[in-house]
Structures are given as structure tokens and as C-alpha cells.
Amino acid sequence: MFEQFKPVPTDPILGLMAEFKADTNPNKVDLSVGVYKDEHGDTPVMKAVKKAEKLRLENEKSKAYLGLAGNTEYNDLMADLIFGDIEPLKQGRIKTAQTPGGTGSLRVAAEFIKRANTDATIWVTGPTWANHFSIFHAAGLETKEFPYFDFETMGLKFDEMVATLKTVPAGDVVLFHACCHNPSGLDLNIEQWQVVADLAKNQGFTVLLDSAYQGFGSGLDEDAAGLRLLASQLDELLVCASCSKNFGLYRDRVGAFSVMGKDADSASVAYTNALSVIRAIYSMPPAHGADVVARILGNKELKAEWIAELDEKRARINGLRTFIVEKFKEHNVPGDFGFIAEQNGMFSFLGIDKTAIQRLKDEYSIYIVGSSRINVAGVNQDNADYLAKALAEVLK
Numbered sequence: 001m002f003e004q005f006k007p008v009p010t011d012p013i014l015g016l017m018a019e020f021k022a023d024t025n026p027n028k029v030d031l032s033v034g035v036y037k038d039e040h041g042d043t044p045v046m047k048a049v050k051k052a053e054k055l056r057l058e059n060e061k062s063k064a065y066l067g068l069a070g071n072t073e074y075n076d077l078m079a080d081l082i083f084g085d086i087e088p089l090k091q092g093r094i095k096t097a098q099t100p101g102g103t104g105s106l107r108v109a110a111e112f113i114k115r116a117n118t119d120a121t122i123w124v125t126g127p128t129w130a131n132h133f134s135i136f137h138a139a140g141l142e143t144k145e146f147p148y149f150d151f152e153t154m155g156l157k158f159d160e161m162v163a164t165l166k167t168v169p170a171g172d173v174v175l176f177h178a179c180c181h182n183p184s185g186l187d188l189n190i191e192q193w194q195v196v197a198d199l200a201k202n203q204g205f206t207v208l209l210d211s212a213y214q215g216f217g218s219g220l221d222e223d224a225a226g227l228r229l230l231a232s233q234l235d236e237l238l239v240c241a242s243c244s245k246n247f248g249l250y251r252d253r254v255g256a257f258s259v260m261g262k263d264a265d266s267a268s269v270a271y272t273n274a275l276s277v278i279r280a281i282y283s284m285p286p287a288h289g290a291d292v293v294a295r296i297l298g299n300k301e302l303k304a305e306w307i308a309e310l311d312e313k314r315a316r317i318n319g320l321r322t323f324i325v326e327k328f329k330e331h332n333v334p335g336d337f338g339f340i341a342e343q344n345g346m347f348s349f350l351g352i353d354k355t356a357i358q359r360l361k362d363e364y365s366i367y368i369v370g371s372s373r374i375n376v377a378g379v380n381q382d383n384a385d386y387l388a389k390a391l392a393e394v395l396k
């Protein structure tokens with residue numbers, strides 16, 4: 001049977017992570033995978049997480065099954081974190097299930113959409129996170145890109161985006177990044193979100209939001225502003241959230257899938273479908289990470305400590321954005337990189353070609369994703385000059 005297989009190329013992001021690990025150059029710089037790094041290049045466990053884990057260890061009473069939706073306390077607290085104070089949540093129109101990470105949530109969303117409409121096309125931003133394609137194709141759904149990022153101006157292709165979305169039929173799904181667009185760092189402003197809401201109402205397509213970086217752009221509530229606008233105005237909405245970045249729980253795989261229906265009954269029916277999708281894929285999510293998040297969000301002091309740590313990460317990234325632009329100027333890197341300082345979250349495109357990206361890796365052990373996406377958090381005081389000099393050299 002195995003002779004039927006052809007080798008699968010390595011993942012464009014996780015493959016680089018492995019290559020970086022194996023690289024013995026002491027000057028190597030990892031700007032690839034979306035993992036927050038501190039000034040020393042480390043990704044330490046957050047202090048609030050450590051405290052919650054201690055509490056968990058001391059208080060866990062059973063390892064019995066949790067149920068398809070996972071930790072229900074976590075689900076409620078996550079719904080509050082994501083949706084805030086909006087009416088549909090109070091009206092019982094939003095139901096949330098714990099999932100294994102953001103990817104697990106998207107996979108559940110894909111199967112859920114497939115059940116609702118086998119012919120649905122998933123419209124994704126051009127470009128988007130590479131794994132979006134694999135996830136929806138794995139569920140047998142077709143994907144199409146709509147214009148989003150303009151490599152000429154390093155800005156938004158807003159008019160083209162609107163023109164394309166005006167052609168999307170009812171029954172299709174349009175996937176937006178709730179904040180901190182991965183890979184471009186370019187987000188919609190609130191007026192542009194309103195245009196999306198109006199388009200969704202007029203066209204009748206369903207919006208799916210990938211919310212993997214809440215808290216990394218401007219703040220926990222600020223980053224959810226577009227999402228909450230849509231949730232307040234639309235009949236239906238799907239949200240896939242991740243706690244990988246904002247709680248630093250990457251390997252513990254903690255996420256959530258929320259369905260919003262036009263009323264509480266339709267949301268409940270939709271939710272039973274999400275739960276039965278979950279049953280068929282992995283039965284139920286692992287307990288640890290969600291318990292930790294619930295302990296943090298459910299405890300005033302721990303929550304405040306977590307928010308302070310998250311604020312610190314965001315401030316560091318935002319500071320780095322200006323720092324990078326200055327360093328590039330100082331080392332005469334050809335081109336204008338001022339746009340990096342304007343963007344949000346962990347990523348920006350450098351907008352450089354494949355040859356330059358390859359040379360950065362081969363000659364300088366600087367790892368960036370093939371699309372020219374950099375993880376801003378991978379830059380620090382020690383490697384910024386090295387990076388800027390190398391970039392100036394490969395772009396000469």
C-alpha cells in the first residue's frame with residue numbers, strides 16, 4: 001500500500017523551524033515560525049501560566065473524560081474574552097467549544113462548513129497563512145483568494161477586495177484574520193470592517209474569523225473590535241480562536257471554536273453539529289492548557305498578571321517595529337521599510353525576492369519564510385545589526 005505514496009514537501013513554516021534548530025552557526029537568526037521571543041531569543045512560560053499550572057497540579061481531582069466541548073468553564077471565559085459585552089452573547093446566540101489549538105478549531109470549522117454546505121468555497125485573503133489551504137482542502141472544500149495585500153504599496157487592496165467580495169454568493173464563507181493579519185501584519189480599520197459587515201449582509205455569505213493574535217496588536221479589546229462589530233450586526237458568524245500566542249501555550253494546543261446563530265435555538269442546533277464533528281475527529285480536546293487558561297481568566301489577580309505580561313510582549317513588538325526600520329536605515333538597506341512600523345502583531349513582509357531570502361539563509365543563517373514574512377519578535381538588540389547588514393548585502 002505504501003508504494004502509492006509520493007514524498008510530501010516539508011511545511012513552509014515548520015520545515016524552517018526544524019532547519020533552524022539543526023543549524024550550527026552561532027550567529028543564526030530565526031525570524032520564521034510565529035512564536036514570541038524575548039530580548040534573549042527565548043520563549044519562556046508566562047508567569048501567570050506557571051502559577052495556574054501549580055494550582056492545577058495541586059487541585060486536579062480526576063482524569064475522567066471531560067466531554068465533547070472540553071472544559072465548559074474555559075468555553076464561557078473564552079467567549080467573554082473574545083466577544084466582550086455584546087448582545088448576542090447575552091442572548092445565548094454564541095456557543096463555544098474548546099479545541100486543540102487554533103488549527104484544531106479551523107479543522108472543526110472546515111468540517112462544520114462542509115456539513116452545512118458541501119459546495120461552499122472558502123474565500124481567503126491573498127495572501128493568507130499557508131496552512132489555511134491544507135485545512136480546508138483536507139475537508140474537501142475549495143478555496144479561492146480575494147485581493148488583500150498589495151506588494152507594490154505594502155498596503156491594503158481595499159477597492160479590489162470589495163469588488164471581489166461583491167461577487168461572493170450566499171453559502172460561501174469568507175475568512176478574515178480578526179487582527180494581526182498573518183502573514184502581512186496589515187489589518188482592516190473599523191470603517192473597513194463595517195464595509196465587510198454590509199457586504200456580508202447584502203451578499204449573504206458567512207464570515208469566519210481566525211483570531212490567533214488577540215492582544216498582540218493594540219490590546220485585548222481593541223484587537224477584537226472588528227470581530228465584535230461583525231458579531232453585533234450579522235445573523236451568523238464563525239470564530240476560531242487560539243491561545244497559543246496570547247497565553248504562550250503553543251505546544252499545549254489550546255483553542256476555541258465559536259458559532260453564532262441568528263437566535264439561541266439555531267445556535268444550539270449548529271453547536272450540536274460542531275460537537276458531532278469533534279466526536280468524529282478527536283472525540284474531545286486535551287485538558288491541561290484549557291484548565292490553565294480558565295484558572296487565569298477566572299481569577300482576578302492571575303488575569304491582571306497575565307494581561308500585564310501580554311502588554312509587555314505587545315509593547316516590545318511595537319518598539320521593535322520602529323527599531324527595525326531605524327536599523328535598516330542606519331545600514332542603508334535599499335528600499336523604504338517604513339511600513340513595518342505601521343503594521344500589527346508578530347509579522348510583516350519584507351517584500352524581498354526568493355533569491356535574497358535564500359541567500360539570507362545560506363550565507364547568513366537568517367531564516368525567514370519564503371513569502372518574505374518575518375517574525376518581528378525574533379529581532380533583538382544583539383542580532384539587529386547583523387540582520388540589517390546581511391539584508392543590505394543581499395539586496396545590493
Ligand code: LMR
Nearest residue numbers: 013032033034035129182
Ligand atoms: C505561524 O504562522 O508561524 C504560526 O501560526 C505557526 C504555524 O503553525 O504555522
